[in-house]
Amino acid sequence: MPPIPIVDEPVPRPRRWGEAELHRLTEMVRQDSLFYWKGPQTTALTREFQNHTPLRHVFPTSSGSAALHVAVAALRLQPGDEVIVPPITDMGSVIGILYQQGVPVFADVDPRTYTLDPGSVARAITPRTRAIMPVHLAGNPCDLAALVALCRPRGIAVIEDCAQAWGARIDNRPVGLAGDLACYSFNDFKHVSCGDGGIVATNDDDRGAGLSKWGDKCYDRVGGGREPADLAPNYRMSEPQAAVAAAQLTKLAALVAARNRLGERLTRALRNVPGVLPPETLAGAYHSYWFYFLRLELGRFSGDRDAFAAALRTEGVAAGAGYISAPLYRYPVFQNHNFFGGHWPVRDLGLTRMDYRAVECPVAEAILRDGITLPINEAMSDGYIDKVARAIEMVAGRLRIA
Ligand SMILES: Cc1ncc(COP(=O)(O)O)c(C=O)c1O
Structure with missing residues (x-):
């Protein structure tokens, strides 16, 4: 007989969905529209989100990656502008930067918290730096006080990637409040989930007013205008996802x-x-x-x-x-600078000299x-x-x- 292992039971698994979700979904199927704009479930989700993270402008998205893309788009990057990111994160942190023709610049992390090291960020700042993206990895809050202190005087925006950090706090305040924009994920593996989904939120009234445009084809849902002035994808969350996400946040x-x-x-x-x-x-x-x-x-x-x-x-x-398996910059897509059909136009046009084959973050x-x-x-x-x-x-x- 093989010896009995010390942990002699399977990994306990929580029941993730139940009556609260069913209640909201029942309410939802009685609606005559499942569209997000002024949708009852989207409204409920926004309220639940604001109950624990009081940010004025909230746009639910189809994923966490979409939320981060909207946040980056709201900064109106110019091609070749730089966004400093940690190399231990999900691809979703950097996808939006690349689609907006920005340049992810990898700074190293702290050996004990595994989150962005302010010293390494300081060394990575250049005149092209437009934003940094601290990732609260595994739910462990970054040193936001130091990072914000670095960025504010230089006019550099802080996009908090809170995808893994639902419920994390700094000085008893939820993460997401100290930066300029905060992004969350509801994918299946996160603390709370609706299958796939996300939220981007901010207290910045200028950027906040435009959040829905950057994730809704640049249509103006308030004024009704449908003649986009900018290019923006459709990253809307629909009512079924919002119903589940709203119920999840109560837990x-x-x-x-x-x-x-x-x-x-x-x-x-x-x-x-x-x-x-x-x-x-x-x-x-x-x-x-x-x-x-x-x-x-x-x-x-x-x-x-x-x-x-x-x-x-x-x-x-x-x-x-x-x-x-590896820091992001070692992935083939970075090593080959293969972002658009085997090319990286930003580099081909001389707007950046970034060479990901030369990047090294030893920690x-x-x-x-x-x-x-x-x-x-x-x-x-x-x-x-x-x-x-x-x-x-x-x-x-x-x-x-x-
Ligand atoms: C830190 C981080 N950022 C962004 C994302 C992207 O979220 P999504 O999978 O919802 O697009 C994830 C997802 O794993 C993540 O862990």
């Missing part, structure tokens, strides 16, 4: 409170395990644990990170070896080499987390050589 506070409690419990348990580095949060930051991301001091263990993760899996821990590369990801969710109990902690401690003890 957010409880769900995030549970994840934060469990995540912090795991961190406390791992703090004194030699060679295992739990993620760190900045003073005043409240981590909403979309997932749990720790690092290993690899020289202290026999074998590599993948061997460590495999040993954890043998003990019943659903450990992932790393997060994304991000190290994190992706030695990081381990663990699922965390509101259905887990303290006892389950304690078993995960024990398994990590055991495996570390077994593999430790220094």
